[in-house]
Amino acid sequence: MTGRILLALAGIGLLAFLVQPQAFAPLFQPFTRNGAPAIYTQTPLLALTLSHLALVALAVLASTIVALALAVLVTRPAGREFLPLARTITSVGQTFPPVAVLALAVPLMGFGTGPTLLALFLYGLLPVFENALAGLTGLPAPVREAARGMGLTARQRLWQIELPLALPVILTGMRLTAVISLGTATIGSTVAARTLGEVIIAGLLSGNTAFVLQGGLIVGILAVMIHEGFQRAERIAARRAGAA
Amino acid sequence: MIEIRNLTRRFDEVLAVDDVSLTVPTGQIAALVGTSGSGKTTLLRMINRLVKPSAGQVLIDGEDTADQPAHLLRRRIGYAIQGHGLFPHQSVARNIATVPRLLGWPRDRIAARVDELLTLFQLDPAAYRDRMPQDLSGGQQQRVGVARALAARPDLLLMDEPFGALDPVIRAQAQEDLRAVQRRLGTTVILVTHDMDEAIRLGDRIAVMDQGRLVQYAPPAEILTAPASDFVRDLIGDKQRPFYLLSLSQVDALRSPGHASGAPIPPEASLRDALAECLWRGAEALPVAGGGIVTLAALRAAARPEAGTA
Numbered sequence: 001m002t003g004r005i006l007l008a009l010a011g012i013g014l015l016a017f018l019v020q021p022q023a024f025a026p027l028f029q030p031f032t033r034n035g036a037p038a039i040y041t042q043t044p045l046l047a048l049t050l051s052h053l054a055l056v057a058l059a060v061l062a063s064t065i066v067a068l069a070l071a072v073l074v075t076r077p078a079g080r081e082f083l084p085l086a087r088t089i090t091s092v093g094q095t096f097p098p099v100a101v102l103a104l105a106v107p108l109m110g111f112g113t114g115p116t117l118l119a120l121f122l123y124g125l126l127p128v129f130e131n132a133l134a135g136l137t138g139l140p141a142p143v144r145e146a147a148r149g150m151g152l153t154a155r156q157r158l159w160q161i162e163l164p165l166a167l168p169v170i171l172t173g174m175r176l177t178a179v180i181s182l183g184t185a186t187i188g189s190t191v192a193a194r195t196l197g198e199v200i201i202a203g204l205l206s207g208n209t210a211f212v213l214q215g216g217l218i219v220g221i222l223a224v225m226i227h228e229g230f231q232r233a234e235r236i237a238a239r240r241a242g243a244a
Numbered sequence: 245m246i247e248i249r250n251l252t253r254r255f256d257e258v259l260a261v262d263d264v265s266l267t268v269p270t271g272q273i274a275a276l277v278g279t280s281g282s283g284k285t286t287l288l289r290m291i292n293r294l295v296k297p298s299a300g301q302v303l304i305d306g307e308d309t310a311d312q313p314a315h316l317l318r319r320r321i322g323y324a325i326q327g328h329g330l331f332p333h334q335s336v337a338r339n340i341a342t343v344p345r346l347l348g349w350p351r352d353r354i355a356a357r358v359d360e361l362l363t364l365f366q367l368d369p370a371a372y373r374d375r376m377p378q379d380l381s382g383g384q385q386q387r388v389g390v391a392r393a394l395a396a397r398p399d400l401l402l403m404d405e406p407f408g409a410l411d412p413v414i415r416a417q418a419q420e421d422l423r424a425v426q427r428r429l430g431t432t433v434i435l436v437t438h439d440m441d442e443a444i445r446l447g448d449r450i451a452v453m454d455q456g457r458l459v460q461y462a463p464p465a466e467i468l469t470a471p472a473s474d475f476v477r478d479l480i481g482d483k484q485r486p487f488y489l490l491s492l493s494q495v496d497a498l499r500s501p502g503h504a505s506g507a508p509i510p511p512e513a514s515l516r517d518a519l520a521e522c523l524w525r526g527a528e529a530l531p532v533a534g535g536g537i538v539t540l541a542a543l544r545a546a547a548r549p550e551a552g553t554a
């Protein structure tokens with residue numbers, strides 16, 4: 001209960017800060033030096049936050065679609081032999097540093113949102129893929145057997161039985177991907193993507209701790225809220241899937 | 245009528261089912277018994293083609309089932325398994341409606357059928373329709389599983405150890421319920437069990453399987469009194485034989501004129517129950533409801549194959 005209240009307070013505080021950042025200037029003033037501005041004003045914080053969120057949402061959506069498709073493919077009889085390949089692709093996506101992806105992608109795609117989206121997409125494949133795989137292969141054997149024995153086609157089994165029952169675990173994978181992407185997206189500002197990283201980098205360049213702090217705080221609070229939101233969705237999905 | 249002709253299944257070099265032929269008349273229960281690895285489950289799963297036969301045919305009412313796509317065939321054949329396999333994310337009603345929905349029945353016909361089946365299995369439709377499977381007891385889950393298998397009025401019901409996960413008291417009740425429902429609907433049933441007691445209780449005929457072969461296929465009394473091989477004899481076991489034999493006949497068959505004291509026993513009670521009652525009361529005879537008696541001597545005679553109770 002206290003957790004929920006704290007979360008609501010953090011959410012309200014965040015919203016107030018994004019709408020009226022100047023009202024919070026006194027709070028950040030102690031972290032500035034030599035009369036530097038306490039609040040980042042180069043770009044409105046609200047606009048940066050929205051574009052940061054949009055970027056993350058797009059990346060998570062793309063990772064989820066591709067990872068889920070891969071997981072479904074390798075759990076079909078025809079696609080079973082692609083499992084090692086799919087594992088390799090998603091693992092490399094996770095181990096290859098996003099910074100390196102940016103560096104490699106910029107010459108090809110130019111500055112801006114594109115390279116960041118690519119880096120986040122690759123980075124986010126693994127959690128969704130591994131979770132979807134676990135969810136799809138972890139169904140109780142009698143349920144699987146009954147679905148076949150009743151005369152459901154392979155497609156009907158996938159849509160009516162396997163995916164609904166795997167949903168809670170798939171959502172867990174999406175949660176991990178979303179939270180990781182939210183933090184990682186900040187480095188996109190090094191290649192001119194519009195993210196909250198812009199505030200942090202400006203703070204680092206000008207030695208203004210207040211900027212670093214406000215950029216970091218916004219990302220942090222967003223991460224906690226998204227984490228909570230997904231966990232709630234997971235619980236609902238688990239209840240629907242018949243977990244006691 | 246279900247005809248199994250020369251059905252064979254080979255897994256690599258191993259013959260799981262070796263040239264099995266048997267016929268189950270419409271409205272009868274055939275019990276497949278055998279030790280684990282005898283091929284009884286593989287035989288069952290070939291009937292709805294969850295396992296593809298290596299050779300042989302399955303005919304339903306004279307029609308070769310190989311001519312039909314497997315998923316369409318399975319919608320005509322009920323399937324109930326150990327651990328029920330209910331879909332945990334769907335309500336009781338939706339679980340039962342699975343096959344009718346696949347067959348595209350209209351909504352109101354499905355709803356009526358669901359309520360009819362729930363009533364048949366002694367579950368109040370209003371109370372149970374919208375419950376989730378995990379909110380039911382083990383016995384109720386098992387009943388819903390069988391109701392689901394019967395939902396689209398299948399030509400044939402296949403059951404693979406359907407009562408295996410139930411405790412003994414609930415199991416006996418479930419067996420009786422199945423027998424009653426099967427009699428009422430006239431469904432043909434093929435049931436796999438490793439429990440000889442269950443096979444004798446439920447089977448009109450018993451098929452004994454050993455190492456993929458059909459060793460004997462006969463009514464229970466014949467299996468008991470004239471086992472075809474030592475394997476069948478061992479499977480029955482010598483400790484239970486007389487009691488199995490007595491359980492096959494009703495008191496009515498041994499009724500003789502006379503008088504005895506004590507509470508009367510119903511004429512449809514099994515001889516096994518009558519024997520138990522005699523021993524417990526220390527009586528030489530029991531009165532039968534509706535007149536006459538059954539004597540301990542007659543029961544003793546009926547418990548031996550020479551008496552020819554079959």
